Amino acid sequence: MKEIHSYWAYIVLAILIFTVINAIIGLTQKKQFTDKDLRVGLFTLIVSHIQLLIGLGWYFMSPWYKALKMGAADVMGDKTARLLAVEHPLMMIIAIVLITIGWSKHKKKTEDAAKFKTFAIFYGIALLLILSRIPWSNWF
Template sequence: MYPTIQFIHSYWAYLTLIVLLIAAVNAIVGYTSNKEYGATNFRLALFSLITSHIQLLIGLVLYFLTPSFQVLMEQGMGEVMKNSTHRLYLVEHPLIMIIAVVLITMGYSKHKTKLTSKPKFKILAIFYTIALILMLSRIPWSAWF
């Protein structure tokens, strides 16, 4: 079961990153070019929110199935923090990804309260871009390709 969940988590990550990148670039372009916020912009923001939440749920399931989790349970957090690989998979990656999904959720929620296009794009641009940068910073690139 672990390899299947890991496969899904890895490939859903591509979709999540692509959609988040498109949504962030769309928000930046919309903000800088004074475009009107429309249904397509709303759908991009929403789809980014949905894909990131699905990725988070898959990741949480994977977290408790990973063999590294057994190391945490048997040897404790002290041993995990000494090993850079275990620290990445058990602490850094999950924590930063949760923070990124929270930022996406906050940006989506805050942008809905704005009444005009420019503030909507600004909120999405800020929150989605920071979330994208955080996600890119904690992807285990060596294991991903």
């Protein structure tokens, strides 16, 4: 489970970065919002929700959840344990909620620029949150 989560993260990051850059280009160059742009956003939504499920699955099997149950104060006092047991999972959930909000908000927009802007803002903030709380030293 941990390994799948680790490999799936490459797909999540790659497609999320692509979607954000695509939205910024679409917005700045006043492009038409096509089916391709819609599919890119939808694919990102699906890929990130799969990562959420894998992450939740691993979390409840992981030593980090057990450590948190046994002593929250000890976990919170240790930087590495706090990142893996609390900060990373919470921040990733918030990021995926933002992606989901961005997806549903873009559907209600009628103008192409507004659709690109919604993706750029919501998916963009999600990307920054994800990058800020990935356990980089464990990953590489």
